[in-house]
């Protein structure tokens with residue numbers, strides 16, 4: 001049973017840092033329940049505003065619907081009493097409705113709606129798709145603006161007018177003109193979150209465009225650093241942000257960009273580096289090579305951001 005109305009959820013999420021926990025796997029690449037629960041307990045012990053289970057960094061794209069709903073249920077059990085847990089939905093309209101209903105039954109407070117699978121689509125089709133999912137659940141729905149799901153300002157406004165539980169717009173395209181149009185038309189009716197890879201990189205400029213928060217993948221393994229970074233963004237402390245970009249974020253991008261798909265693998269690498277191993281990534285992703293993992297460990301150490309109590 002949800003603890004937040006959609007409007008309360010939006011209010012809670014918009015002014016705090018958000019994150020996407022990794023999904024822990026064992027040596028056979030099956031879900032490692034104990035390791036996942038331990039990770040969620042740790043992640044929710046900090047002042048994070050929302051956790052999106054089985055999202056992109058949680059390798060939701062490798063999970064069956066049954067596995068995804070199991071992961072969401074575990075996340076709710078471990079973290080739900082202190083932090084709102086959100087789930088994701090995707091695929092066909094029917095599949096996304098099923099995901100939404102499973103997530104609601106598992107106790108998720110909200111939903112991130114991923115782009116429809118594979119096909120091209122235009123605004124009326126997108127509207128019908130999102131509308132059907134919003135109508136199928138009482139929880140808050142956030143659309144994910146990326147790939148084939150690029151929402152015009154008018155489509156966003158139409159969804160907002162017709163669905164009270166449509167609460168948020170997450171962007172992973174970084175098209176300044178589009179974001180400006182969406183925000184200018186919809187203002188405070190929604191909340192806006194940045195979701196480009198390694199979202200810290202863009203957090204300050206996107207704040208000016210209305211994005212008061214973002215999804216931090218690095219929060220998974222350096223939560224204190226990620227929270228400090230978010231504080232600097234909200235204070236618009238350009239000097240502190242530049243210092244943190246140069247000390248950790250930009251050299252981190254250099255490792256992340258060595259192999260396609262490392263955007264997720266490097267997060268599991270970070271957990272390995274700090275002694276909180278959440279296992280390997282599932283194909284089609286690949287784990288960090290030993291050399292890349294060594295570089296990441298050295299960088300975390302050099303940047304002085306080893307989490308309290310970690311062994312490195």
Ligand SMILES: O=C([O-])C(=O)C[C@H](O)[C@@H](O)C(=O)[O-]
Nearest residue numbers: 020056057195198199215217
């Ligand atoms: O679905 C996801 O995991 C994301 O939104 C991507 C990350 O959290 C991204 O914003 C990042 O890498 O910081």
